[in-house]
Amino acid sequence: MKMTEEMLSKHMQPITGSAIRDIFKLLAKPGMISFAGGNPSNSALEPDVVSEVAQSVLKKYGTTLLQYGGTEGFAPLRESTAEFLKTCGISAGAEEILPTQGSTQGLDLLLNAVIDPGDTVLVESPTFLGAIQCMRIRGANIVSIPTDEEGVIPEAAEELIRKHHPKIMYIIPTFQNPTGITLSARxxxxxxxxxxxxxxxLAEDDPYRDLRYEGEALPAIKQFDEDGWVVYLSSYSKLISPGMRVGSAVVSNPALLRKMVIGKQSQDVHSPLLTQAIVDEYLRRGLLPPHIRRICADYKAQLDAMLDSFRDFPAGTVHTAPQGGLFVWAALPEGYDAQALLPACVEKNVAYVPGVHFYPEGGHENTLRLNFSNAPAPQIRQGMRALAEAIKEG
Amino acid sequence: MKMTEEMLSKHMQPITGSAIRDIFKLLAKPGMISFAGGNPSNSALEPDVVSEVAQSVLKKYGTTLLQYGGTEGFAPLRESTAEFLKTCGISAGAEEILPTQGSTQGLDLLLNAVIDPGDTVLVESPTFLGAIQCMRIRGANIVSIPTDEEGVIPEAAEELIRKHHPKIMYIIPTFQNPTGITLSARxxxxxxxxxxxxxxxLAEDDPYRDLRYEGEALPAIKQFDEDGWVVYLSSYSKLISPGMRVGSAVVSNPALLRKMVIGKQSQDVHSPLLTQAIVDEYLRRGLLPPHIRRICADYKAQLDAMLDSFRDFPAGTVHTAPQGGLFVWAALPEGYDAQALLPACVEKNVAYVPGVHFYPEGGHENTLRLNFSNAPAPQIRQGMRALAEAIKEG
Known part of the structure; x- marks a missing residue:
């Protein structure tokens, strides 16, 4: 007998993931300037350093890196991540750190540990589309919190907490994806x-924190946590390598951490030890701070090129001007439809993600997310010119 | 306010994973001979080879291995895995292969794609305890199929299919975990x-297939598949390295594969590219067949030592005599309780997993699983003597 859609689980049937997938397929076109992804610049990646570090850790740890490891993560990485997070003002013990496969896995494990279908999660409006998909798969009821130029509005959040009794509030406080906005200090x-x-x-997803090109670093929300309600998610993807899939979750409540570990055990048993050991060695050798300084200098030039290029856009376009991160958010004048304009832009070899995908409830057709980390400044200027032309012609 | 258990999801509250966890904690004791895990022998792991291969692939692919990759997996590994599986008689195109983080992730992604809470999964009795935990987390109704010395009994499976209308039947056909039994050719x-x-x-979980020490290889169940109902799960964990977490699922139905890929995207975005590329290079250089021959020779000696040592056990003990794999299954005479005997055995520096954990419905207190891959033959003899003593004294 033939297999039909009915065989698939009810919770997965409506999850298609197709819009973004289609956009990313377009990026393979030769000559394309992509503002669509969230990739670091290739020049920020160091295969020679990783190769040398890989040799070094395989010599240091030998068969230990090739055997089964603990689901809780590679012990040295838990320690070095705790040290690294101290530089971000977060004082957590190694036993509170769960190395994950990027911050995405941290969020998914948290959802699994806490959310049953129908439970409410509050998110910023707009928010990271990957997080929306995780939440939909877990059956969460997603409710958006209004935001302004200082990030999510606490009074609005409180009202929604009283109304919806959410189990999780998901916040990207620094250089937010997709807007680039930073939650204010107060x-x-x-x-x-x-x-x-x-x-x-409060799931504080903070992978862009160290990509700051101007201004002073702000304290993490986690620093104000009292009873372990803030789970801090971070990632080495934007700092060292996304392809290695190493991030971490700081979970101060042991019972919650335990359920996340049990969830991870059933998903992948543990993260690969080799990639965890490479990141650990990278941290222990002090390679990260100078590397971050170098990539920030490049990214700042790219961000400036992008911001400067908005002058070619239709009058009335507004956009954010982030102090760091990877993304700028733009709203074209009312009446423009970023989704409808995309094919014409791709025709001119430039791509972005229409803003509609970052709103759980849809709408906001005039908005778009632009990434500036993936192309050098001259290409960014060229791409922005092509984009402005396509929008005006469209 | 303090966080309480009520904050945790209802589906995770009953999942504790504690019994096995406690056993594995005991293994850290110095001098312990462990028959409890499923680890390959340390002498079967090759850190120097992995180190050289890692350098080689980082040189060959450069930044590609450090950037984001596709959720569908590293394209060269999909091809080389398809070639490798041809040697197992499975003719699948690269587009049917989903590289996973060990075969555990393949099973979990399949469950996510197919199972809603309450749906039935048929399993062998007994079956792999990690699979039972995956199924429990996904809310599956687990029903055991009777087995005999030829593996699962098809007539019994058919009766249960007609009665329970399961969505998945989970079978470990070759050198089964925990029994070591191989499903017969017919x-x-x-x-x-x-x-x-x-x-x-039919989820055919076949990670032990190539660890055959005598007899002829049997065709995979997947070879008799007609309409894509058999999903073949395999792993390089037992052949190259469990710590690298590389396995694969062969999914011939594109709609099912698509849902598994979407599930993976929300769990970890993709598997690390470095570990996928290392395994790919290992396959392309033809390193696997001679390596398998070498480790099989060692494991056969270890298996023989274990089987030989049962003569010291209480009269009436029965055990399997597998032709390969990693595990022997033993049933002590009625009245013995393997769970209750464990502390006394650990006292004598030897450990195993009580059989009760492999039965979704519990019971079978007189059974135990013994792993022989993790210790050289003389240690196995020593451990089995200690075990026999502790059992007789207990």
């Missing part, structure tokens, strides 16, 4: 206070 | 036929 303790007062887990 | 086409006739996905 709102950070306010959100931690809400999480602790109402008993809502 | 039953393989019969099970494929049942899967295709009744429309049940």
């Amino acid at each position: 709102r950070r303790p306010a959100l931690a206070e809400l999480a602790n007062r109402y008993g809502v887990i | 039953r393989r086409p019969a099970l494929a036929e049942l899967a295709n006739r009744y429309g049940v996905i």
Whole structure:
């Protein structure tokens, strides 16, 4: 007998992931300037360093890296990540650190540990589309919190907490994906206070924190946590390599951490030890701070080129001007449809992600997300010119 | 406010994973001879080879291995795995192969794609405890199929299919975990036929297939598949390295594969490219066949030592005598309790997994699983003597 769609689980049947997939297929076109992804620049990646570090850790740890490891993660990486996070103002013990396959896995394990179908998750409006997909697969009821130029509005969050009794509030506080907006200093303790007062887990997803090109670093929301309600998710993807899939979750509540570990055990048993050991060695040798300084200098030039290029856009276009991260968010004048314009832009060898995909409820057709990390400044200027032309012609 | 258990999801609250975890903690004791794990021998692992291969692939592919990759897997590995599986008699195109983080992830992604809470999965009795945990987390109703010395009994499976309308039938056909039993040649086409006739996905989990120490290889159940109902799960964990977490799923139905890929995207975005490329290069250089021959020679000596040592066990003990794999299954005479005896055995520096953990419904207190791959033959003899003593004294 033939297999039909009915064989698939009810919770996965509506999840298609196709819109973004189709956009990413277009990027293979030769000559394409992509503002669509979230990739680091190739020049920020160091295969020679990774090769040398790989040799070094395989010599140091031998068969240990090739045997089964603990689901809780490679012990030296838990320690070095705890040290690294101290530089971000987060004082967590190694036993609170769960190495994950990028911060995506941290979020998914948290959802699994906490969310049953129908439970509510509050998110920023707009928010990371990958997170929306994780939440949909887990059956979460997603409710958007209004935001402004200072990030999520605590008073609005409180009202929604009282109304919906969410189990999780998902926040990307620094150089947010997709907007590039940073949650202001005064709102950070306010959100931690809400999480602790109402008993809502605040998932603080902070992979862009160290990509700051100007201004002063702000304290993490986690720094204001009192009873372990803030789970801090971070990633080495944007700092060392996304292809290695190493991130971490800081989970201060042992019972919650335990359920996340059990979930991970059933998903992949543990993360590969070789990639964990490479990142650990990278941290221990002190390679990260100078590397971050180097890539930030490049990314700043690319961001400046992008911001400068908006002058060619239709009058009335507004856009964010982030102090770091990988993304700028733009709203074309009302009436423009970024989704409908995309094919014409791709025709001119330039791509982006239409903003509609970052809103759980859809809409906002005039918005788009632009990534500036994946192309050098001259290409960014060229791509932005092509984009402005296509939009005006469209 | 303090976080309580109520914050955790209802589906994760009953999942504790503690029994096995406690056993594995005991293994850190110095001098312990462990028959408890499923680890390859350290002498079967080749850190120097992996180190050289890692350098080689980082030189060959450069930044490609450090950038984001496709969720569908590293394209060269999909091809080389398809070639490797041809040697197992499975003719699948590269586009049917999904590289996974060990065969565990393949099973979990399949469950996610197919199972809603309450759906039935048929399993062998007994079966792999990690699979039972995956199924419990996904909310599956687990029903055991009776087995005998030829593996699962097709007539019993058919009766249960008609009664329970399962969506998945999970079978470990070769050197089964935990029993070491191999599904007979005549039953393989019969099970494929049942899967295709009744429309049940047969998850064929076959990670031990190439660890054969005597007898002729049998065709995979997948070879008798007609309409894509058999999903073949395999792993390089037992052949190259469990710590690298590289396995694969062969999924012939494109709609099912697509849902598994979407599930993986939300769990880890993709598997690390470096570990995928290392395994790919290992395959392309033809390193696997001589390596398998070498480790099989060692494992055969270890298996023989274990089988030989049962003569010291209480009269009436029965055990399997597998032709390969990693495990022997033993049933002590009625009245013995392998769970209760474990502390006394650990006292004598020897450990195993009580059989009760491999039965979804519990019971079978007199059974135990013994692994022989993790210790050289003299240690196996020593450990088995200690075990026999502890059992007789207990």
